Amino acid sequence: MLLRARVVLPMVQPAIADGVVEITGRRLARISRWREFSTSEKRDVIDLGDIVLMPGLVNAHCHLDYSDMAGMLPAPKTFSDWIKGILALKSHWNYADYARSWLNGARMLVRHGVTTVADIEAVPELLPEVWDATPLRVFSFLEMTGVKSQRPAEAILQEAFQILESLAHRRNRGGFSPHAPYSTTAALLQLSAACARARGRWVTTHVAESLEEFEMFMDRRGAMFDWLKSQRDVTDCGGISPIQHLERQGVLGDNFLAVHVNYLAPGDAELLARRGASVTHCPRSHAYFGHQPFPRAALAAAGVNLCLGTDSLASVNKQQKQLPELNLFSEMQQFVSTMPEVSAAEILAMATVHGARALGLAGSVGELSAGAEADLIALPFGGMLKDAAESVVQHRGEVAAVMIEGEWVVQPKL
Numbered sequence: 001m002l003l004r005a006r007v008v009l010p011m012v013q014p015a016i017a018d019g020v021v022e023i024t025g026r027r028l029a030r031i032s033r034w035r036e037f038s039t040s041e042k043r044d045v046i047d048l049g050d051i052v053l054m055p056g057l058v059n060a061h062c063h064l065d066y067s068d069m070a071g072m073l074p075a076p077k078t079f080s081d082w083i084k085g086i087l088a089l090k091s092h093w094n095y096a097d098y099a100r101s102w103l104n105g106a107r108m109l110v111r112h113g114v115t116t117v118a119d120i121e122a123v124p125e126l127l128p129e130v131w132d133a134t135p136l137r138v139f140s141f142l143e144m145t146g147v148k149s150q151r152p153a154e155a156i157l158q159e160a161f162q163i164l165e166s167l168a169h170r171r172n173r174g175g176f177s178p179h180a181p182y183s184t185t186a187a188l189l190q191l192s193a194a195c196a197r198a199r200g201r202w203v204t205t206h207v208a209e210s211l212e213e214f215e216m217f218m219d220r221r222g223a224m225f226d227w228l229k230s231q232r233d234v235t236d237c238g239g240i241s242p243i244q245h246l247e248r249q250g251v252l253g254d255n256f257l258a259v260h261v262n263y264l265a266p267g268d269a270e271l272l273a274r275r276g277a278s279v280t281h282c283p284r285s286h287a288y289f290g291h292q293p294f295p296r297a298a299l300a301a302a303g304v305n306l307c308l309g310t311d312s313l314a315s316v317n318k319q320q321k322q323l324p325e326l327n328l329f330s331e332m333q334q335f336v337s338t339m340p341e342v343s344a345a346e347i348l349a350m351a352t353v354h355g356a357r358a359l360g361l362a363g364s365v366g367e368l369s370a371g372a373e374a375d376l377i378a379l380p381f382g383g384m385l386k387d388a389a390e391s392v393v394q395h396r397g398e399v400a401a402v403m404i405e406g407e408w409v410v411q412p413k414l
Contacts, residue, residue: 001406002045004034005053007381007388010368011352017385020045021053023374026405031368048412050382051400052392054348056115056375057328058355058366060280061204061259061309064119065098065126067105070313070323075288079210080223082289086314090122098123099130105313106134108326110409113399115375116355116365118204118257118280118309120177124163131172135409137375139359140167141177141204146188147232153187157195164201171405175202178251181242182213182224185232189249193256202255202359204280208242208268209260210289217242218265241265243272252277257358259309261299262291269295269302278305278358281350283334284324285311296339307355308332308347332393344389374406 001023008019010031020037022030034042072089076082093101102123109117116137121127124142131138142160146153157176164174176192178184189205196203208214215222220238228234236245244265246252254276261272261279272279281294299306308331310316316324324330332347356366365373378401381391401412 002037002041003053003376004045004047005051005378006049007052007385008368009052009054009348009388009392011055011349012367012369015385015388019053021368021376023406026374028368028370028372028374030370046412046414048378048401048414050380051378051412052381052388053368053376053378054392055352055365055367055372056377056402056404057113057351058307058359058361059109059114059117059310059326059328059351060257060278060307060355060358061282061311062105062109062117062119062326063122063312063314064102064105064117064130064326065122066101066312066314067108067326068097068101068313070316070325071318073314075290075317078223079212079289080227082315089314095123095125099126102126102130103133105326106130106136106138109310109328110134110136110402111398112325112327112329113377113379113402114326114328115377115402115404116359116361118355118359120204124160127163127174128167128169128172131169135404135407137365137373137404138172139175139202140172141175141202143177143179144188144192145179145183146185147183147228153185153191156188157191161195161199173201175204177204180206180209180213181245182216182228182232186236186249189246189251193249193251193253196255197253200255202257203251204257204259205246205251206259207246207261208258208263210291211263213242214263214265217245241268243268247271247275255360257307260286262286262294264295264298269298269304272299273302273304278307278354280307280309280355280358281335282309282311283331283338284317285315287334287338288315288317293338296342305354305357306350307358308335308350329393329395336393344393347393348389374403376403377401378412
């Protein structure tokens with residue numbers, strides 16, 4: 001199959017005017033200019049017309065389970081209040097609610113150009129059935145806590161491990177998600193990191209998300225510390241940042257995806273970079289909670305791999321009274337509104353190649369290159385080549401077409 005477009009945006013090489021992508025089976029075979037194909041080859045082309053053809057987006061942090069919670073939790077006064085609110089909301093949900101919510105979220109992602117997602121799975125009973133119900137490439141990270149239940153860390157990890165070992169899927173994978181430093185024990189963090197490293201799996205954790213969490217670990221004070229000090233051993237708090245806490249437990253590594261990282265102590269950015277960890281920023285969730293400005297410059301200067309995610313719709317504000325959807329383009333636009341100095345090309349890299357790298361999929365997804373998976377999206381574009389990246393970042397609405405593993409899951413209108 002040959003796909004011709006006004007612009008091809010490979011992400012790992014300069015944009016190509018009047019470009020062609022050649023697909024063989026599930027993979028890309030060649031990305032080049034139209035004029036470089038022979039007359040005989042051109043007979044089999046599908047001309048998409050005024051389109052930007054680019055790799056599918058990689059959403060490096062999501063909670064598909066909570067998609068139907070959009071608009072249910074108004075922005076709270078404190079982060080701890082939000083946690084209490086979502087726990088109360090979840091107490092009224094059943095399996096059917098979560099399954100419906102998961103699938104609704106997956107459909108939103110596909111319509112808006114995501115082909116790979118790192119999802120936090122709080123209801124592992126949904127797997128693998130929901131995997132089979134979506135064309136998405138899904139990394140399901142099993143969420144683990146243990147503070148409230150007081151279950152031994154060994155039992156929690158063994159349960160998650162057995163679930164992951166029982167799941168076999170050609171396209172999808174599973175990993176571990178100790179929820180956050182404040183909601184897990186040191187033992188669970190240590191065991192999760194060691195097991196993941198031994199088994200070649202990935203780990204993701206919410207970390208340094210709120211000022212309350214930062215104050216809890218650094219200063220042994222604040223709303224979160226006061227709430228949790230009767231529920232967990234807080235001897236691990238005091239004089240240490242959440243990032244340093246994870247380092248102490250052996251969590252940081254090149255198989256680790258740190259989510260949020262809104263608050264840094266001196267040396268934290270360099271520590272993340274030295275360990276090869278990646279960081280996912282979720283701009284709309286960041287705005288919902290009113291966090292201090294995301295420390296992008298410090299993280300980038302240290303050389304940390306920065307990605308973009310949607311988080312869950314339980315922490316995204318309504319826009320003009322409209323319920324939000326899972327939409328990585330909306331995250332890019334929120335990012336631009338707070339960091340206009342960052343180029344469109346760099347923002348797109350965060351939503352494609354950087355996310356792929358964070359999940360161990362560099363060279364396979366998030367880029368158009370020979371041998372990569374044939375995961376493509378098409379967006380309307382009638383402008384100049386130099387404006388293509390900016391046009392993609394500012395895209396509104398659904399995409400024109402989506403292909404995953406060489407199969408159209410949203411058909412182009414020819």
